[in-house]
Structures are given as structure tokens and as C-alpha cells.
Amino acid sequence: MLCLGIESTAHTFSCAIIEKKGKNGKILSDIRKIYRPPEGEGIHPREASRHHAENSPQVLSECLEKAGVKITELDLVSYAAGPGLGPCLRIGAVxxxxxxxxxxxxxxxxxHALGHIELGKMLTGAKDPLVLLVSGGHTMILAFLGKKWRVFGETLDITLGQLLDQIGRHAGFASPCxxxxxxxASKSSNYEPLPYVVKGNDVSFSGLLSATKRIIPKGLEAACFSLQETAFSMIGEAVERALSFTGKKEFLVVGGVAANKRLSEILQLICKRHNCKFFVSPKEYSGDCGSQISWVGLLESSKKTxxxxxxxFVRQSWRLDTVEILY
Structure with missing residues (x-):
């Protein structure tokens, strides 16, 4: 079966085609165009949606050409219906x-969040993992039970991706940062004490954001190093508690921040202590991409029309733990 997946939740417009044979999937093409806001600014939903509308014909054409597939040969089309930025979501839906x-x-x-998880499982071979989803839109620790992904911990305010982006924009960089x-951060080892807030299995980054902005004048590299060490340690504590509680023997990291090597180092050490296999989504597919949407469409097509x-529809706020998994 062939599925075209369309991703447009935020800064990325992407089309991808995956071929599914039995339980296996093969990515035939994955083409992306990314909206880049001005330096020091975040994503403007209206401008990002205009970018997606202008680039969608070219992205779709390149996707079909690279896969060697005609539109009439597609068995289904899937699109990211949420969560995300409303104007951007609507372009993909249209x-x-x-x-x-x-x-x-x-x-x-x-x-969209389900796409991160399922593609990560497909590409790594993880079967029944505890999942850490860390991106601009999500910071969640999840495990599957009773046809739904259950949340064992999440952010109480901003996500890990938002934390990194807001610090980057404060320093004058363009998103994503x-x-x-x-x-x-890799150029410093000078740690400045910063707020460390873990409540049960949940984390809070707003105080860490404010405090990091205050220490940037002392040195940007040291501030970035201290930010990463503090935020990733908070995540690590919550993950270790969830591993102990669930007894899972597989752990999978997905989402855009999964590409961070320092985060992986910390989480690998935790998995080693718990005799747990560590998996991380390949860097090429850790961020937003059409392959995530295409693969879930193929999985869902096996059980429903x-x-x-x-x-x-599109839903700007569509929590993953409300989605019933039938496949």
C-alpha cells in the first residue's frame, strides 16, 4: 500500500510517501520546506501558513517524482490534523x-504526536517502549496501555523545545534554536546554578527560562551549558522514575530535541542502570516530517476506513492521550 503523508503543524511543510508491505514500511520520499522567521523572532502563524501555501505545490511534485509514484497510484492520503498552529494545520488539511x-x-x-512515536518505533525496531516525546510542541513521558498512550509525566508550562527556542531568540538567533x-553548550563546562523544578513526574521550565536569561550577560556559552545540564537532568529524573514504575525494558526518544547528543548521553546512562534498551529516532526523522503522518495513516487504514x-477537521489542541489506537 502507498500513502502520501502531509505535515504542516508548525514551521515545516512536508510531503512523504511510504510503501507498506505486511508489517514493514519503506520511505520512498520525504520532501520538506521550512519557514524561517527573522532572527530573534518566533514563528508567525500567518506568515508560516503563507509559506506552506506557496511551497505546497512544489513539495508535493518533488515528493511524487522522487518516489516514482503517480497520484492515481496512491491508496490513501493522511494529514496532520493537530495539535499545532491553526493557520498552518489548515493548509495541510486543504x-x-x-x-x-x-x-x-x-x-x-x-x-501529530502519534506520528513521532510510530515512525520512531518503525525506524528503531522498538516494540513496547517507554517513550519520551520532546519537541517544540511536546514534553511528555508516555507508555501504551489499554488502546491509549498514557501520560506518566509532562511539562507544567512550556516545553523543552520552547525553552531552547526562547533562549535562542533572546540571544538573537532565529527559530528553531x-x-x-x-x-x-559544547564549548563550555562552567556551570551556573539554575532553578531545578520537578514535581512528581512533571517538570516546570518557566523559572529556568527566566533565570537563564539573567545569566546570559555573564557568558552565552556557559549559560547554554548550564541550561542544558539543568533541563536535561530534570527530564532524566522524571524518566528514571517512570522506568522504575513501569518496569519497561525499552526506552525510545522521539521529537525534534531527540537529536541533541547531550540529552541522549544522560538518558543512555539511566537506561544502563535499569538494564533497559535505549532507542532514539534517527536525526533525519526526529523533527517534523511527512513520513510520520504517512506511516500512521497506513497503520490506521488496516483497521478503519x-x-x-x-x-x-483540524484541532489546535488535540492531546495524544485522547486518541484511541485500534491497530
């Missing part, structure tokens, strides 16, 4: 709706 209507192809709305923060066009 593209999916148009293709489904004109070519009579079944269409599937997909939860995670790679730049990681680069600067596509939705009617009038039900091709």
Missing part, C-alpha cells in the same frame, strides 16, 4: 482534502 476529493482517495486525519544552543470530507 491539500489533503483537495487530493482526496479530486482523485477519490481515502483520507485520514492523524495526530536547538542546534545552536547545543553547539554553544477513511473519514468523510466533512470530517477532515
Amino acid at each position: 491539500v489533503a482534502r483537495s487530493l482526496s476529493s479530486y482523485y477519490d482517495i481515502p483520507v485520514y486525519p492523524v495526530n 536547538g542546534t545552536k544552543i547545543e553547539e554553544l 477513511g473519514v468523510k470530507l466533512e470530517n477532515t
